[in-house]
Amino acid sequence: MGAVSCRQRQHFRVPTPRKQCGNIQGPLARGWKSLWCGVGTIRSGLEELWELQGHQEPLRPAPLLLEKTLSEWPVPQFISLFLPEFPMRPVRRQQQLKILGLVAKGSFGTVLKVLDCAQKAVFALKVVPKVKVLQRDTLRQCKEEVSIQRQINHPFIHSLGDSWQGKRHLFIMCSYYCTDLYSLWAAVGCFPEASVRLFAAELVLVLCYLHDLGIIHRDVKMENILLDDRGHLKLTDFGLSRHLPQGARAYTICGTLQYMAPEVLSGGPYNHSADWWSLGVLLFSLATGKFPVAAERDHVTMLARVTHCESKVPASVNQELSLLLHELLCQNPLHRLRYLHHFQVHPFFRGVAFDPELLQKQPVDFIMETEDTQPSPLEPIPFKDFDYDLESFLVHSISASPPLL
Structure with missing residues (x-):
């Protein structure tokens, strides 16, 4: 019997939005946070994939990653676990992205607002640590999500922009809405x-x-x-x-x-x-x-x-x-x-x-006026190495946040 998602709503009143420097709170954050709170409720059968790589011993994913130093590149078998749904992306393509703000941060990952300089468009970028995927045995679930979103194309479905993997994270980029x-x-x-x-x-x-x-x-x-x-x-x-x-x-x-x-x-x-x-x-x-x-x-x-x-x-x-x-x-x-x-x-x-x-073509007469409360920096923050700069940005954005009003 599978686990139940933690995304329960037992009350209907929404607290007053709180502003933080570098963060987005309120309606935007609530919507994007829902993408993370219940992830990890389906078991992925990672042991079967591991055996296909030629390993017979039980999989112990967390020590595999934690024993590596931060500067080391994971072993090829570890990379191939996430292929082909999460292909390797050249560093120069990652450098085309510039961070505009932190939309939401959950226990399983982070949603960032980013600017794709090549497309000159703003996207939402979901960033999932690989160690979390292995610890929660949700590899099959992550691959299934991307596989489904690549298959579907409908005017009323949130479209997938791109997906790839870095040294330590999975990245899923999609359209940005407020x-x-x-x-x-x-x-x-x-x-x-x-x-x-x-x-x-x-x-x-x-x-x-x-x-x-x-x-x-x-x-x-x-x-x-x-x-x-x-x-x-x-x-x-x-x-x-x-x-x-x-x-x-x-x-x-x-x-x-x-x-x-x-x-x-x-x-x-x-x-x-x-x-x-x-x-x-x-x-x-x-x-x-x-x-x-x-x-x-x-x-x-x-x-x-x-x-x-x-x-x-x-x-x-x-x-x-x-x-x-x-x-x-x-x-x-x-x-x-x-x-x-x-x-x-x-x-x-x-x-x-x-x-x-x-x-x-039909009008929606009473859409709530929603401001993007992100205090955009004077210049967007570029990423030289997305995997590592992400942690630096999160630490900086949290430490720079003023006391809550």
Whole structure:
């Protein structure tokens, strides 16, 4: 039985953003921090990969890295563990990147805001220490995340820019956005019906696209939805996703408790229908301003709450939306809405064209004004050797931070 992600939300009030020199706090940081908090919940089977390298003894990853001095290059077998999803990148290409700020720092890695001088564009760069990957046995998970993101291409999915490995870190570069859906929801409380319909239609298209490719996301939630400058969504964080062919079943308990389907909480078997339950939880929260079931500390207690507490949709929600929520939050996954034609003929989506280009032309009327609170340095900080300069920057940025107000 797999581990449960630590990304539970037991309260809905967001603390007042706090500013730090060199750091980004508030809505931006909250959105990006969600990419890290639960990483490492799926075991990767690293022993099998190690045996393929010709090693028969049990793998002890941490001493392998810790015994090396900081100036030494890891052994070739160690490098090849991360190929081909994380190819070696010439140092001169790394030097094209300049750091603009620290977006978020979690227990498993760091998100930086960087400028690619060659492309003259700003990106978010996820930096994962290799030692953490080996210690938590999440190699297969990291490779799967990159493999999936390279396979997919959709207007409502957060696109992967590049990925590579250095001496001590893995790097995943993707598009940079300032706002996430959770921050917007925390500020607004509940959304107008028209906005709920638009976001729902965009997410339906995304999930149908992924499921047609045999991909299950397993962590659909507000924190994993970024918003572009026009207010349209970008589904992100494929760290818990996996390839699951139609007809196959999964058993790992993973995700965020308040969004997890009952069949996931019980330890499976489950399939792509679990994503539709998560969508139901998300839409219920957008429409009502609260979650259908309060979070518990463990999946066993949460399962009891979910299976014995029927979610009551407030009377203020119209009949068509209420029907949609009941059909998504259905205990039996076989009776849950899950195919595109189910939504195309649903009364809540009457008049909606399920076409990405047409949906992107619709205005989002109440997007929260979000400032990028990063106090940009006079000149961006270049990286001569990204692996080592990263630690120097983190130490400098933390030590330079003023007392919290």
